[in-house]
Amino acid sequence: MYGGLDILQSTFGIIPDASELREDEFFSVDDVSFELKRGDSFGIIGPNGSGKTTLLKMLNGIFMPDKGRITVKGKMGALIQVGAGFHPMLSGRENIYINGAILGMSNKEIGRNFDSIVDFADIGDFLDSPVKYYSSGMYVRLGFAIAIHCRPDILLIDEILAVGDIKFHYKCLKFITNNILKNGCTVVFVSHDRYAVESICRKALYLKKGKMVKMGDTLETIGRYLEDVKNEEKVSEKKSTGNFDAQGITGVIFLDKEGQVKKQFKSGDAVKIRFHYSFKDMVPNPSIGITFRHHDPRFTIVSSTDNIFSLHSGYDGLEVSQLQGQGYFEVSIDCLYIPVGVYTCVVCLYTENRMNLVRLYEEAGALEVLWKDDKPQRSLIELPHRWTKTPEAAV
Amino acid sequence: MFGELYDFHELIWRLFARDLSAKYKQSLLGNAWCLAMPFVAIGTFMYLNHAGILHIQHTSIPYPLYALIGLSIWQIFATGLNSGANSLVGAGDMVTKINFPREVLVIASMAQSVFEFLIKFGLIIVFFCVFKYFPSWKIIFFPIVLLPLLFLTVGLSLVLSLLNGVMRDIGNIVSLLLMFLMFLTPVLYPVPAKNFLLLKFNLLSPLINAPRELMTEGSIHQPVLFGVASVVSLLIFLMAWRIFHLAETKVPERV
Numbered sequence: 001m002y003g004g005l006d007i008l009q010s011t012f013g014i015i016p017d018a019s020e021l022r023e024d025e026f027f028s029v030d031d032v033s034f035e036l037k038r039g040d041s042f043g044i045i046g047p048n049g050s051g052k053t054t055l056l057k058m059l060n061g062i063f064m065p066d067k068g069r070i071t072v073k074g075k076m077g078a079l080i081q082v083g084a085g086f087h088p089m090l091s092g093r094e095n096i097y098i099n100g101a102i103l104g105m106s107n108k109e110i111g112r113n114f115d116s117i118v119d120f121a122d123i124g125d126f127l128d129s130p131v132k133y134y135s136s137g138m139y140v141r142l143g144f145a146i147a148i149h150c151r152p153d154i155l156l157i158d159e160i161l162a163v164g165d166i167k168f169h170y171k172c173l174k175f176i177t178n179n180i181l182k183n184g185c186t187v188v189f190v191s192h193d194r195y196a197v198e199s200i201c202r203k204a205l206y207l208k209k210g211k212m213v214k215m216g217d218t219l220e221t222i223g224r225y226l227e228d229v230k231n232e233e234k235v236s237e238k239k240s241t242g243n244f245d246a247q248g249i250t251g252v253i254f255l256d257k258e259g260q261v262k263k264q265f266k267s268g269d270a271v272k273i274r275f276h277y278s279f280k281d282m283v284p285n286p287s288i289g290i291t292f293r294h295h296d297p298r299f300t301i302v303s304s305t306d307n308i309f310s311l312h313s314g315y316d317g318l319e320v321s322q323l324q325g326q327g328y329f330e331v332s333i334d335c336l337y338i339p340v341g342v343y344t345c346v347v348c349l350y351t352e353n354r355m356n357l358v359r360l361y362e363e364a365g366a367l368e369v370l371w372k373d374d375k376p377q378r379s380l381i382e383l384p385h386r387w388t389k390t391p392e393a394a395v
Numbered sequence: 396m397f398g399e400l401y402d403f404h405e406l407i408w409r410l411f412a413r414d415l416s417a418k419y420k421q422s423l424l425g426n427a428w429c430l431a432m433p434f435v436a437i438g439t440f441m442y443l444n445h446a447g448i449l450h451i452q453h454t455s456i457p458y459p460l461y462a463l464i465g466l467s468i469w470q471i472f473a474t475g476l477n478s479g480a481n482s483l484v485g486a487g488d489m490v491t492k493i494n495f496p497r498e499v500l501v502i503a504s505m506a507q508s509v510f511e512f513l514i515k516f517g518l519i520i521v522f523f524c525v526f527k528y529f530p531s532w533k534i535i536f537f538p539i540v541l542l543p544l545l546f547l548t549v550g551l552s553l554v555l556s557l558l559n560g561v562m563r564d565i566g567n568i569v570s571l572l573l574m575f576l577m578f579l580t581p582v583l584y585p586v587p588a589k590n591f592l593l594l595k596f597n598l599l600s601p602l603i604n605a606p607r608e609l610m611t612e613g614s615i616h617q618p619v620l621f622g623v624a625s626v627v628s629l630l631i632f633l634m635a636w637r638i639f640h641l642a643e644t645k646v647p648e649r650v
Contacts, residue, residue: 057492062647063647078492080493084491084492085486085488087413089421090413090416098409101406103493106405
């Protein structure tokens with residue numbers, strides 16, 4: 001209802017005092033400031049409802065800030081919602097022209113880029129069917145393809161790539177880094193996919209409930225965000241007992257070489273994984289398996305059947321004829337050379353022979369592998385290595 | 396102001412073409428449906444007149460022709476205002492997710508109602524032939540005399556579309572008022588000899604009668620009244636445009 005009052009006031013040139021909130025109002029984004037230059041890539045992360053989209057809309061000029069100032073130079077392109085303005089009854093071809101015009105392209109520009117748009121969207125035979133028959137992925141692909149072809153100086157991208165399939169996802173990320181950023185376009189990128197933010201953005205902003213929590217180097221900012229998420233998880237962990245019950249495997253913990261319980265390890269660290277058990281009845285010939293699942297979906301695509309890393313006490317030769325009471329199994333890994341990232345693990349309990357699976361614990365635990373040190377050259381995995389030099393004359 | 400409009404003429408054209416072609420999707424008659432309303436309305440009025448319920452005074456030209464021209468002009472205003480007032484809300488995502496001058500939406504919906512008039516104009520020509528009535532040569536000035544009505548429509552639409560974005564009641568009020576406003580405006584009947592206040596001060600009355608009189612008889616009966624109404628319309632339009640620009644940014648967050 002304040003809207004009507006606002007219109008009335010601005011009609012008569014009264015600028016409402018925006019620093020005071022009226023009842024039921026709230027500041028969606030508060031006290032956030034940053035500066036970007038040409039060719040910068042800027043990521044915005046934060047939990048749902050933290051004001052990321054509102055911030056983008058203000059940058060785009062859809063909303064005006066009630067307080068503060070936004071100065072933008074250059075043509076702005078925004079992908080806040082892909083396919084906004086698509087007419088469901090009209091064909092993809094018609095919608096390309098309409099959407100292009102809405103995004104500020106002239107007819108000539110659209111005509112020139114038409115083939116390239118269709119090619120990028122990869123919608124094939126559906127070009128002439130009404131967009132209401134499109135799959136949600138096709139919808140997004142077409143919208144994205146149109147938007148990136150308006151050649152903006154500043155591109156705002158809201159969490160929109162999530163809908164497309166993996167293939168398109170990578171095509172987009174590649175296009176953003178190889179074409180858009182290389183051409184000196186500034187990109188502001190909002191995403192929940194930390195790997196996408198990592199690969200695109202050089203700087204990042206972590207928003208929480210409209211407030212700026214951290215801004216700076218992408219990895220540090222993401223690190224701060226993940227820390228917060230983990231702290232919240234810890235609180236919720238206490239509430240539920242997890243997937244474990246009193247019988248069988250009762251818990252999994254990760255220890256470093258000093259015997260401290262940890263959840264974060266650096267690539268190459270020594271790790272001990274301890275499996276606590278508790279059996280009331282005699283269990284014949286038990287063995288334990290653990291499988292690590294990487295949180296980055298890219299790894300699942302690379303190998304859908306093979307896991308990144310798994311261990312099995314039975315195959316590793318640990319023979320236990322029978323087991324009763326409480327205790328723990330432990331497996332020591334001298335050097336944890338697995339790809340960096342967040343892992344959840346699945347723990348399996350087998351009896352009698354190595355194939356007789358009696359219990360499977362999903363999400364039994366989580367650990368994160370970090371980069372070993374802050375070398376400028378970072379790769380997903382580290383391997384122990386050493387360099388030598390042999391002068392030719394010595395041969 | 397107009398420079399910005401020119402910059403976006405392609406977009407206006409695209410939006411107009413979009414709505415136009417969308418009307419033919421899953422519809423056999425598409426835009427031809429706009430002809431249905433005049434037929435039904437004129438038929439009803441002729442029947443009521445014939446049955447003696449209404450007493451429509453004698454018109455200087457055949458009544459169906461008189462009513463058709465009046466109704467067609469009226470509907471530029473009525474459909475223009477109705478779709479204009481709903482244009483921002485109807486655009487949905489576009490308004491809240493993309494930044495572009497919003498008035499193009501209002502103007503594109505206005506263009507739609509002008510286009511519908513052109514279709515009806517075809518029917519008017521048919522009626523001219525059927526009743527063997529030859530229009531005045533001054534019909535060439537018709538578009539100019541129609542301008543004040545267009546300004547009024549766009550002006551009101553701009554303000555109403557904003558208000559509708561904030562309070563959806565506006566859309567309903569507009570369509571309700573339009574229905575009764577038609578009966579209170581000499582559209583389907585000539586101006587009665589006794590000058591009722593409501594008819595006298597109805598801004599729309601001269602704006603609709605003047606183009607009709609010009610088309611059929613070649614002269615405007617009340618040029619002063621028409622002049623005043625035109626100036627008022629233009630003022631409303633300019634004020635509305637200003638309001639729209641000032642309040643435009645307040646609306647997307649509430650649509």
